[in-house]
Amino acid sequence: MRDEIIDVFSTVPSGVVLDATLGGAGHSEAILDARPDLSVLGLDQDTDALAAARARLARFGSRAQVRHCRFDRLVDAMGDTGIEQLSGALFDLGVSSHQFDVPERGFSYRHDAPLDMRMDTSRGRTAADIVNQSSEEELADVIHGFSDERFARRIARAICANRPIASTAELASIVASAIPAPARRRGGHPAKRTFQALRIAVNEELDVLPVALDAAIEKTGKGGRVAVLSYHSGEDRIVKERFTFHRTGGCQCPSNLPCVCGAVARVDVVRVASKPSAVELERNPRSTSARLRVVEVR
Numbered sequence: 001m002r003d004e005i006i007d008v009f010s011t012v013p014s015g016v017v018l019d020a021t022l023g024g025a026g027h028s029e030a031i032l033d034a035r036p037d038l039s040v041l042g043l044d045q046d047t048d049a050l051a052a053a054r055a056r057l058a059r060f061g062s063r064a065q066v067r068h069c070r071f072d073r074l075v076d077a078m079g080d081t082g083i084e085q086l087s088g089a090l091f092d093l094g095v096s097s098h099q100f101d102v103p104e105r106g107f108s109y110r111h112d113a114p115l116d117m118r119m120d121t122s123r124g125r126t127a128a129d130i131v132n133q134s135s136e137e138e139l140a141d142v143i144h145g146f147s148d149e150r151f152a153r154r155i156a157r158a159i160c161a162n163r164p165i166a167s168t169a170e171l172a173s174i175v176a177s178a179i180p181a182p183a184r185r186r187g188g189h190p191a192k193r194t195f196q197a198l199r200i201a202v203n204e205e206l207d208v209l210p211v212a213l214d215a216a217i218e219k220t221g222k223g224g225r226v227a228v229l230s231y232h233s234g235e236d237r238i239v240k241e242r243f244t245f246h247r248t249g250g251c252q253c254p255s256n257l258p259c260v261c262g263a264v265a266r267v268d269v270v271r272v273a274s275k276p277s278a279v280e281l282e283r284n285p286r287s288t289s290a291r292l293r294v295v296e297v298r
Contacts, residue, residue, distance in 0.1 A: 001229060001276055001292055002026065005090065006034045008227045008271070008294050015087035015221070016041055018078075020071035020212060023096040025053035025064075031090075032060050038087060039063040043077055045070045045120035045203075049096060070120065072208035075215050087224045089216035093209070094231040095119075095199065107199060109191040112169035117195075117202045127198045128166060136160045146197035146206070146234060154178045155194055171195075196232065206234055213242045217266060220297045225270065227294040236273065236291050243269065243295050267295035 005027050009017060014037040019028045022042035032040055042057070042064065044050050050068055057064035067077045071091065078084070095107055099119070103111035106127060115128035130142070136156045144152035158178035165171050175191040176184060184190045200206060216226050230236040249263030271294040276287040 001274075001280065001287065001290060002030050004274065004292055005227065005229075006030050008225055008292075009035065009038070009088050009090075012038075012087045012224050013221065014038065015085065015224075016083050018074060018086050018089040018216060018219075019043065019092075020074060020089060020216065021092045022053045022066065023049050023092065025056045027090055027092060028053070028064065029056055029060075032057070032063055040065070041077065041081060041083060042066045043069055043071050043074060046096075046099065047121070048102075049099075070208060071212040072215070074212060075219065078219065086216070086220045089220055089224075089226045091209075091212070091216070091226075091228040093205070093229060093235050106168055107195070109168055109172040109189055109195050112167055115166065115168055115171060117199045119203050124204075125202060127171075127202050130198060130201055131159060131171065132164050142201045143194050143197045146200040147193035148233065149193040149197065151179050151183065168195075200234070206238060209235065209238050210242050213239065214246075217242075217246050217295070217297065222297055225294055225296045226267070227271075227292065230291050230293070231289045236293075239293050240273075243267065243293060246295065265298065267297050270294040270296050 009031055016039045017031055019040050019042040022028060022044040025042060028040045028042050031038060040063065042053055044053065045068065047068060050066055054066050057066070065081050067080065069077050099105050099107050103113040106113045106116035115126060115131060117127040118124055139156035139159055140153045143149045143155055149155065155175050155178045158174050159165065162174050165174065172191040175194045179190045220226055228239045230239055246266040247269055249265045251259050251261055251263035253259045253261050271292055274292040276290050280287055
């Protein structure tokens with residue numbers, strides 16, 4: 001949704017836009033080209049992505065700063081670079097095409113590779129650790145909780161019965177065998193949801209998202225915007241909930257009565273779950289599940 005992102009930040013005040021999920025820097029490049037009065041602070045926990053982003057943004061010189069960190073540390077990254085306030089922030093959640101397409105990263109069920117799935121390969125548990133060390137109940141909770149997989153308990157039972165599991169191909173085969181044949185023939189690859197759930201668990205994606213969104217809104221000045229591209233219902237629920245909280249100031253008063261709790265609204269909603277255009281869907285099928293939500297700071 002490159003064009004939509006350019007439009008979102010077309011009216012923000014001059015200053016710095018945080019690209020909290022820099023990836024290949026496509027969005028940052030577009031923002032910098034469209035607005036010569038904006039700079040970008042790009043964050044990513046993937047060192048491969050950072051190297052590619054630095055090369056892509058080199059032509060912008062000091063207008064583009066890049067830092068290796070997870071987005072829940074955005075306040076630290078701003079402090080390290082001397083940035084006190086943001087003109088906007090962008091979160092493009094999920095996994096980049098590069099991560100899916102490089103087999104050795106272990107994100108994809110379509111390639112045989114070690115079960116890794118870490119966005120930051122220098123730290124944390126791997127998917128293999130979770131698969132081989134968690135109890136059956138813990139695995140079922142992860143698979144169902146992070147992907148709404150209705151056969152989570154059957155899958156968890158099959159995983160525990162076939163441990164140790166070392167590769168993506170092994171896991172994909174075990175998951176497929178645990179799902180009833182009629183269900184395997186619908187809705188894409190039968191391991192898709194399980195791989196999504198494990199990736200979210202490995203990278204603690206849903207744990208750090210609300211922390212980062214709150215920090216981004218707090219650090220964005222008046223007229224600035226915070227935009228989020230989410231790709232599954234768990235992410236989108238969190239984004240909607242945090243945006244609603246900041247839109248209402250957390251007010252708990254009955255809707256039919258004046259507010260007496262002293263809540264102060266911080267943002268206004270600009271976009272509600274916008275979807276990619278038909279042109280983009282044809283050009284980039286991976287964008288099918290993308291949803292864009294945007295708020296503007298008061």
